Amino acid sequence: MAFVEIRNLSVAFGRSPALRGINLAVERGEAVGLVGESGCGKSVTWLAALGLLPASATVRGSVLIDGTEILGAPKARLEPVRGGRIAMIFQDPAASLNPVHRIGRQIGEALGLHRGMTGQRAKAEVIRLLDQVGIPDAKNRINAYPHELSGGQNQRVMIAMALAGEPELLVADEPTTALDVTIQAQILDLLTTLRRDTGMALVLISHDLGVVSETCSRIAVMYAGRIVEEAPSGQIFTHPNHPYTRGLMGALPPLSGARRRLVAIPGSVPEAAHMPQGCAFAPRCNAATDRCAEVDPVPLPLTQDHSAACIHARPYHQAGHPSHHHAATTRERAMQ
Amino acid sequence: MLHYLLSRLLRAAVSIIMVVTFVFVVLRMSGDPAMVIMGADAPPEAIDAFRKSWGLDQPLWVQYFSFFEAIFSGELGRSMRDGRDAMAVVLERVPSTLALTVPAFLVNLIVGVPAGVYAALHRNSLIDRCVMVMAVTGFAVPSFILAMLLVLILSVNLGWLPSAGQDSWLNAILPIATMGFGGAALLARFTRSAMLEVLGQPYIRTASAKGLPWSAVVWRHALQNAAIPTITIIGFMLGGLVAGAVVVESVFSWPGVGRLLVISVANRDLAIVQAIVLMIAITMVAANMIVDVLYGLVDPRMHGQARPARR
Amino acid sequence: MSAGTADLLEARDLARSYTVRRGLLGRPTAVRAVDGISLRVARGETLGLVGESGCGKSTTARLVLGIEPPDTGSVIFDGNAMPPSGTAAWANLRRRMQMVYQDPLAALDRRLAVGVQIAEPLDIHRIGTAAEREERVAAVMAEVGLQPHHVARHPQSLSGGQRQRAVIARALVTNPDLLVCDEPISALDVSIQALVLNLLSDLQERLKMGMLFVSHDLRAVRQISQRVAVMYLGRIVEEGDPDAVLHEPAHPYTQALVSAIPHPGKTTSRVILQGDPPNPANRPTGCAFHPRCPVATATCRTETPELKPRRSDGRRVACHIAHGEAAAARAPALLETC
Amino acid sequence: MARLRSLLERLNRMPILITIAVLWLVLMLAIAVSADLISPYRFTQMDLRNRLSLPVFMGGSWSHVLGTDELGRDVLSRLITSIRMSLLIAFGATIIGAVIGVTLGFVAAHFRGIVEQAVLALVDFSAAIPFLVLALAVLAFFGNSLVLFVCLLGFHAWERYARIARGLAISGRMHGYAAAVHQLGASPWRLYGRHILPNIASTLIVSMTLAFPEIILLESGLSFLGLGIQPPGTSLGNMVGFGREYLSSAPWIMLAPAFVITATALCVSLLGDWLRDRLDPTLS
Amino acid sequence: MPRFAAAQSADRPAVTVAVQRISTSNTLEMLTEQSNVGARIYTSYAETLLGNDWIGDMSLQPQLATGWKRLDDRTVDVDLREGVKFHNGDVMTAEDVAFSYGPDRMWGGGSVEVPDNVKAVARQALPAFERIEVLGPHKVRLHNASIDPVLEGRLSASIGMIVSKRAFLEAKSWMDWARQPVTTGPYSVAEYKPDSVLTLAAFDDHWEGRPPLRQIRFVETPETASRINLLRSGGADFACDIPPDQIATVEADKRFKVVGGPINNTRYTVFNKSHPVLANPLVRQALTHSVDRELIVESLWSGRTEVPRGLQWTFYGDFYIADHENPAYDPDKARALLRKAGYNGEPIPYRVLNDYYTAQTATAQINTENWRSIGLNIKLQMVENWGQISEGGPETRGIHDWSAAASLPDPYVQMSGSWGPAGSPWRNNQWRNEEFGNLSKELGSSTDRARRIAVWRRMLQIIEIEDPAYVVLHRNASFTAKRADIKWVPSQSFVMDFRRHNWSA
Ligand SMILES: Nc1ncnc2c1ncn2[C@@H]1O[C@H](COP(=O)(O)OP(=O)(O)OP(=O)(O)O)[C@@H](O)[C@H]1O
């Protein structure tokens, strides 16, 4: 059984759904990448799983840790999970750190909670963690307040804080956006090492396809509150199957060659409150057919571990190339 | 640091001089103390003599300067009523006032802050509503009505507590309860509002995500961020500790500074009023310093604003 | 610099330190966030600014916009010295220079709907009628990929990327002459990144907008900037054409940086910098990078290298070795290009 | 039209308690406005042969629904006149105090330095002056005029607003949004009025709803010392003050105004808290 | 012996008296404490040569003097009581008496500095006092500078409390003395906390024998309701200054009783003749005719006090003008007078202190309503102290409240002292009348009783009817709530008598 299993998780804010049935499993020690359109619900997925959404959100579905339901669980069951079993790195580090506490204290708190460390021991550990994430002069910086640090430094404080609880699963929501590539590399190395040494699972939410592909073994692509494609990271770059995923690849600015105009996916996400009847991506899809506007596609397994939610997606042989013909059978299956 | 202290002291001096001057002018220009103290039936000669002996026959500015002269030589003057040293009279009252205000202040804190926090956490629940209705009522019921009701029930009808006087610590209970109720109500409402302000902030979510129990999130993370209004109010409360409470002291015949002030103002007994006002001003200034230090402690961003180090 | 016209922005020798106190009674120490930076941005030009996290990029951005006064140095905008912050002249200049903040959540007022906040520069500088403003806001929002229904949302109910786009929209709404972007696209998915980068290049072309583009995303920097400057510990260590800098980095720090760029679908070898990360409160002597530099020599330890054009190809770089003033201690690590 | 509909919709969404509070306040305002029309007697009209007559609910006659006071004056008529007077004073003074206090607090927070010190010195000054002395000053030097009296009571709590506003504004200015708005070129008016004020409004609203009963009671205290609304004029506080001797013998004299004070304060606070919560988009 | 004393004192009760105010001046020396307030306490610790029968007819009684004999119009011989001890144990001698009336305590010019206002008070009380001559250890002679018809009576004035010379001279200063006087009364001052509590302890060496109470505590309780509650909760045995409206409330509980009634103090409202409108006697007459005294007494006082016939007291004996009438309540007549006076609505200020006198504010409001109803434009101004009543020019001072007390059976001291040329209204130009002035002088210097009575009748006619200086309202009344089981009689004045003849429980 997977360590964390999210089943049919849906979240709505008022009348507009943010998640429309997410299914995702994370195995122990596994690194899963989560990419997708901005606003598609990556952050909400994990906030919902940990019960951190505001009361205005309605959450349905199920989130199991080792088979235990934590969605809507009482506080007593939830608190040891948070930070201890599943730790989360938030997207806006500066706003997510308590402005009136010294960073050392904020990290130390997690140590005290989950590892029973206090006093000098905790302090030494805090310094070690800060060193580990590459904060210079950690001995003195533990006394700094968040507003005295740069954006990237705050982000690293968040990372250190999440690691402090030695979690079994780390959900890192864009953990390196404010870091330059060298430090980013260092952090990613650190995460990989930790994963190898402690068996920590990792969910990496990022827009940086390079980062995700380097760090994760499996990648899930989200669009408009759904997972639209899921595959091992090698395959997703070689065989992007959902048109949205292909769009993402195409939009990446090149690092060499002639500078050309970037190709963004045309159009925009449909408004959550007014989702189209069929495929949510259909209005922007250049391969869309009439059928796409009618059928809401479900994920189709393409290979053993690759699935995509597109009625045009076709199974392929891992070694071979996908055929260019539409398989009627696939289409039929999608309609059920 | 030195600069900070100096500017603080300078400001304190300015405020105190303003206060003292203001009180001087007001008391001197609103009714003749000789008349007030000697009464309506005193012979005019007696009143003139009284004026002369207290220098009230001098022009106002002469009185003003001699008053300041006296202050700088450490002499706050004597009560025009009974000739006692003004500071001594006031200091004699301070302990009995503090005996009411300090416990009442503690009651305010111990009841008010948790009640506010609690109400914020259970926003719109029955408990929140009850706490807030209690708080508002506690604040809006005139304190002498509250005092009288307490006396009628607890002393007159049940005979549990003495109704007035200053004979034992039992006498202090009702006045403290009366004062505590209103102040706690005040703090509770400020605390609730400030807490609500903070509870939606992302860092509260972070603290929860860390696995902190909700109570710890509230007390350790939210409260400190919400503390500024509460601290401001606490500052005013601290500053008011020596001033006492006129109504409560009157109802419970508690000879505190508040009543002394009312009597002395009514009698235009300048020296005593000045001594009291000076004490209040000094406590205010001290309370402000405490508040500023607390501001800095609860919100490091308010400290010096990361002033650039100029080379 | 095009002949006859002065640069849009010129910063000379900017420096800024912060005092930090440890505890109530702690001794104040100075943190030198920016330590002598000079840069120019011409009209229609983008200067990319990259560098290690904490090296002072955001501080530089604030300084060139005059949001914070520099300790030393001066900023010249459009031929005139930057007026002191808070004055009317300064406030008026704001419509011509805008900033995209690194932390959008903190830069937005959580009590106001984002639409109102995007319109705010127009309100402040009294641009257009109410209807025109509304129209303009809708247009900008569409340009950055926000949807009409986001107008009434409050910042905390937007996703990270949506907030970032709101901040970008706010900065673009007045069509500024100078745009300073501090990590403008970090929270955007690549498709929207593409949208925004295209938008910025278009505006640049159309309006001759000058841009200071702070980013960790070297691809984006290459895509959008005409020149790139690399910062390390409060100073610029290398400056030049993006392709040149990214493909043939001259400074050892740049070399490390470039080697660390991740590539989708590939796992590559890279230079991981050794040694302690730099501490602005305690700047090393000589070249600030020498404690971590694989090729540092004795000279590097004692003499501070100057940022000047390299004799070979005119690249501006601050490194004794790159200038050939000192021989590398070891052969530089092999850098693969892509 | 759409606005009206949305207003109605909102009203519909109001919790019952808030509806009651609004209704009560509207009633009070209506009474204040039409005091002369609806009061059954002239409020000074005495009937000494009919002193301390019982209110209807205690078995009295319908000619004096709320009974009569120690001079045989109709309590209801006095209550009506008092409501007008006290509402005027309380609303006027609350607003004056809030405006002065918040403005000076912002001025201090904005300029810092010497200006801040000056404002704080004023705050200290005003906090250290016993209110009694201040009242004495105003009334002794300017006579007993209602306008001055309202201003005077307005001065009562200004220092609290000033301190709170200053504290919160300084702390607010440290937030990113304030810096961002500043850099957009916003004038201080805009920065403080449109951004910082709404961000600290909740605390100020609470402060104002607290000031409301406080001022009514303060006025009562002053009336009692001979410095407030003077006989034959009347106000809620004044009624409570003069009626308090009759708490056990003729409780209706003072319980009616005390009830109005408490109920009005309660409604103002409930409404304030509700408004505060509504203004806070982070709650919901 | 001490044990016996302890046992002895334990069997006597101690009482607590809740009072509104203990002493206005914060002193216990009657030369500085000149108000009604001090009267309540001083008879318990201090004694004068002659006393009054407070709970009886107010007649003069021997106290520290056992007898007195008038030698001529200006000289009285006094025999002093023997065996009187001061609270410090010293025996009282003629020396102490002479000292009590001497320059060190009253007049200045002795070895002790006497505050000027004390001298002025003394001079008003004893206008022509010359000296007291010591004739023997227990005999003194009082010399007056001029003829004084009430010379003995003046020896009962409170300022003449007899003090210990030694204790006085040992005090640090006059003011220090005034807070801790050493006297001869049945109770000695054990502790005095100004504005708070005065504790008197039984003085067992008192010449009358052991006083009936072990201790009397006067606790200052400014709020009426608090005083009543203190009584009801058992915290006090007496509660003074009970407003008439509260009597029923207190007596609703059978354990308590309210005693008291009219006292020798009359409430009246005075006019300022220098006010431009009030200068016209017709206007003042109109004012006097529109005061409804009976209604005030009936409603505010539940009929528990009475309306005197002008400013005179029945104990004046043959000086009491029994057929003197107050101006009748007659609004029509008042209106007519106003018309005659040509009054047309000029404002007349009426300055009122907030319940300085019992029910003062209510009374003032009733008067104001009545006056307004006849067409007078009365401006009620609540003021805060006596100083403010006399402030400002004549046109700002119109009407204000006052009270008058007499303790001697002769109108001269009261009337001439208050309204004659020596009185403050005269000197403040508030009210003057030449004829009245001359008559006043005659009343003070004549020894022809019949003539004096005629003079007095005329004076009353002038000041109350023809050229009114004031309008009499009613006699003041003082009500004291007490435990019903205590047998104690209130006096006709503010004095509270706690001597042995007035106590049994
Ligand atoms: N509190 C909220 N109230 C209403 N809508 C919300 C709230 N929080 C998030 N949303 C909406 O839910 C959707 C998903 O948000 P989420 O933060 O998960 O996006 P995301 O995938 O993390 O995007 P990004 O990459 O931009 O951070 C967004 O459209 C957002 O506007």
Ligand SMILES: Nc1ncnc2c1ncn2[C@@H]1O[C@H](COP(=O)(O)OP(=O)(O)OP(=O)(O)O)[C@@H](O)[C@H]1O
């Ligand atoms: N208010 C402050 N007080 C103290 N130190 C500060 C303050 N602001 C910035 N610093 C320090 O100045 C240095 C430069 O900060 P800056 O924010 O400019 O970095 P940056 O280059 O933008 O980094 P990042 O890429 O991580 O955002 C950092 O070491 C930071 O700790």
Ligand SMILES: [Mg+2]
């Ligand atoms: Mg997100």
Ligand SMILES: [Mg+2]
């Ligand atoms: Mg930065």
